[in-house]
Amino acid sequence: MDNILNLIQSNRLEYHEKRNQLAYAAECSLPYPAISATASKLLADGVLCDIFEGHAPYRPRYILPDYARYLKQGSEYLAIQPPTDLYEAVNALLILYRYVPSITSYPVYLGQVDELLEPFAASVSTNELDKLLRLFLVQIDRTLPDAFVHMNIGPRDTLIGRTLLRLEKELKQAVPNLSLKYSSETPDEFALLALDTALTVGKPYFVNHEALSKEVDPDYGVASCYNTLLIGGGSHTLVRLNLKNLAASAASLEDFLADKLPLAVRALAEVINAKADFLVEQSRFFETSFLAREGLVRLDRFTSMAGIFGLYECVAQLSDGQRLGSDDRALELAETILSATRRLLKEQPASYCAGSGDALAFHAQSGIDSDQDVTAGVRIRIGEEPDLIEQLRTAARLQPFFDAGASDIYLFDQTAQANLSGLLPLVKGALREGVRIMALNRQDGELVRITGYLVKRCDIEKYFQGQPLREDTVKLGAESVANNRILERRVRKL
Template structure:
């Protein structure tokens, strides 16, 4: 296996180093895992999403970058920046030292408000920010890296959006925190940018703030506390779980409760190792200097394949209703989520100080190996209803997922001519209770795979056996082949 990694011609040197490190980590067996949990892991019903056998850092870390800009960093010998060049370089240096599941930062801050105070000359700032964004794309070679902007319009925010249209980079992913203080001009510029580059997505800022307080959007679309993060994300494949039962009674009375209990225990064991044995929180400078706090972390209880789970359970009972198209199917789907939500509320997770010792439910976006398994609570690709019905059906699930859920809507190129129309759609979706809205156009090279971004042209290179800079291209290739992401219904 290690030799295969070394000899793989589609991996860059950096990608080989990361893969070899993961291979070495997975030779360890340090977690206390019951036989029942292991059976569910081997069946693919429970999955730790490649976190490794010996978790030695939290999966997602969201540093307090505002503190960095105000006070600098002793460990990295960085003084507080005083101009736009120092500001961008301070951030770039700091990013290099922020770990995560990907080995690279999954959250790089509200970059518009971080840079705005240092803009004196817009022409100079544009050059500095252009180099800043280019540097991120070329060195943080993983599109789970996520920047935030908004909610208010700033000069830095406008420059970032305009440059993203020009640069056409897959990294960083970007979210616009949208609320009633966001100017329509800024929001419409964001929509045009998203149609060209698949970013930014729109986050319902009021909804996230109410539930999480000071938050950031990290990785795909994960809402988490700033100056904290998430120890781990483990997911349940509901589609596979439903295949193990003979009727709905068995699913609700036995299979689902046992799977939830096992997964919660597995999550707690992973948290325990990080907190009690890894020494991360005792030794890392991010903790020592207050950029993150041990008591400001949570963990994520993920799920995928709700649609396939519902469809299979109804089929067992002799019904042909389909998730997304039937009140019966949609109600059954929400019933499953309500049960999982209740379980989360009742389960005590002592180290999740950020969320009152509770885990957070998360609609996981899937992995490249998933076949016939839809992300989170999404309607399967190819079965999407008309837009209004789709938005209403989707929105009913978003209230259960404070740590992340979202839907993706490709638009025809004609949408470029009417961004105000698209904005009204987003505003209507948020009024219905939708948390997160992503869009791109059919003509865009940069596309949103599930939550992360990849260039179609880079997937084509990988198909030809040519190594690509971004390691997430491999994941995107799998989703194109197995998840039909290029076949989403296009909105007109």
């Protein structure tokens, strides 16, 4: 019980942080879901990692409510009538956000906000719209202090979308995360506004809407870091496979592909399914939540996510030092490993995964703060990045293997913001060639994209000074900066 008392007595944790960590400690006092000795050993050895989800899942890790349905029908549980103007629509969304759980205890998906609110835009004056949306963003930042809270806009140009981009640039808040679904119907003027905002505050992501609509579903959302999941659904869990550690256990490439990888993928699926079974059958979230009762989420639109990371190191170990991003042989080997992993994964049993065709969803996991000497997802190791075109080419070859999210981060100096019309064709070309999600930022920006989320530089400094902070994700970001060379990414000129 000493750990419980230490949490209660901590002078570095605010009340809500203590509450969340005490809940996690209570959950972990229960036994882990039943899994085989092989899977348990791979977890203990760090080949598999459940990202500290706890032992007894009682809510899905990621939930993407159908906010459009909510605004259309209202909510009996929340005593909310369908809104008739922008004030009521914003109020209705802010109320529901407080009731949407996730692994972080905050909602990881706020909806396709421009489409949700655009029908109400004409109900207020221009000044009212600006002030109301400004307060909407401030309210989200102050009451949902977690950088995994994620909002979507696009692909169409809307008054709400343009206003949100302008306000994000002015407010410079880490919360919410933001994605622009980009497609051929996105006007250049709107895309340029998004680029200008991205270089200032590190968001929005540029998302390949046409590719993801085909691969996932037209009715998808981007949630948390950059997870692509069905609206009205989500993911029960996310467990990841450390390809670097797995490769270290292999005697050769042949041993890795024929023995070690199949064994690890079977164990990965076993752990995932044990967690999904517990959530659905024992904690019975879908039988008890008003979100399911009112049709805002449906079990048949959920999946579970299998993530991988450490591909860069895995390739180097299995190819006598070939470097992903610099050597063609390394890229070919990376494709071989991803192809085999995806094929094996899709062959495994998948509990309650109707939202991805009754197969586990494949994800390039972005890393966590405690990772050391291992690269996120399928990215190139920080400090080893090739020229920009080669990095984009590599991402375009690797990201299409994933149906549940993959991204990369591109850092520019001030020349890019002065030449947005030159940057836009580069973004268009990357998406056209196969890149699924890309983040852009400036090296001197106040907001730092850590992996899939943003943290303010000033908050990182406050964390290391021991000051209590409002946003839970600052600790994760600060430790990632210390452990993973986040501030040493290659800077591009344009």
